[in-house]
Amino acid sequence: MKKLEDYVVSIPDFPKEGIIFRDVTGVLESPEGFHTAVDAFQEKLQGVDFDLIAGIEARGFFFAAPIAYAMGKGVVAIRKKGKLPRETWEVDYDLEYGTAAIEMHRDAVSEGQKVVLVDDLLATGGSLGAAISLIEKAGGKVVKIITLIELKDLKGRENLRGYDYDSILSYSGE
Numbered sequence: 439m440k441k442l443e444d445y446v447v448s449i450p451d452f453p454k455e456g457i458i459f460r461d462v463t464g465v466l467e468s469p470e471g472f473h474t475a476v477d478a479f480q481e482k483l484q485g486v487d488f489d490l491i492a493g494i495e496a497r498g499f500f501f502a503a504p505i506a507y508a509m510g511k512g513v514v515a516i517r518k519k520g521k522l523p524r525e526t527w528e529v530d531y532d533l534e535y536g537t538a539a540i541e542m543h544r545d546a547v548s549e550g551q552k553v554v555l556v557d558d559l560l561a562t563g564g565s566l567g568a569a570i571s572l573i574e575k576a577g578g579k580v581v582k583i584i585t586l587i588e589l590k591d592l593k594g595r596e597n598l599r600g601y602d603y604d605s606i607l608s609y610s611g612e
Contacts, residue, residue, distance in 0.1 A: 442478060443607050445471035446587065460587050460609060462558045466500055476504045478606045479556065479584055483509065486582050488552040490514050494540070494569050495521070497558035501586065505556065514546045514553065516569045527575045531568035540565065542572040549577035560585040560605060563597030570601065 445465040452459040465471040479501055492514035493502025499515065506513040519528060519539035526541035547553060553573050557566060570580050580601055588595065588605035595603060 440470065442471065442474050445474075446607065458609075460559065460589070462497060462586055465586065466497075475501065475586060475606065476508065479505050479586075480508060482584050482604050482606070483554060483582065486554065488554045488581050490547060490551055490578075491554045491556055492516055492542070492547075492569060492573060494555070494557045494565055498556050501558065502556040511554075514542060514573075516540055516542050516572060527572050529568040529571045529575070531564045533564065534562075538565075540568050540572065542569075542576065544576065547573055547576040547578035551578045552581045553578045555580055555583045557585050559587045559589065560594040560598075560603070561589050561592045563594030566594070567597050570598075 442465065445468055447461040447464045449459040449461055451457065465475050488511065490512045491502045491506040493499040493516065495517045502513050517540065519541055522541050522543055525544045527544055528539055528541045530537050530539045555566065555569055560566060566583060573580050583598060583601055583603045585605045586607060588608040590608050590610050
């Protein structure tokens, strides 16, 4: 049986020279890899008391939905600006070369609900930090953050101080 990291494809010099892109689509494309990843996320949630799982567009959705289904929880979609049809909360965050915005329906998280935040990758922590802000704006409490991959050298974990963060795999380098 292959290890989970065997399904992650490392692509050198993408999107620019010196960067090693960690492609998780190999995990998603393999029934065995995908099952292994979802099981690993669920293991990280053993003993965690929570009401909802929030996934960040787009690859966070792939993991949040099956975890929520297996654990009997609801799923909250955190999407790029302009993609949600009802009234939303919006947060801007910094990218390497500019800014972006993400949104969440205003009624997706109720006051006091405990939320697990899931995404595919932690790099600098910008999108996860913005997602935390959305959940807290709605009155929710982020009780756990989990990503499939952490890129340690980008120090995104520093932007999540004060939150319970965990990753399934971690890599050095950008």
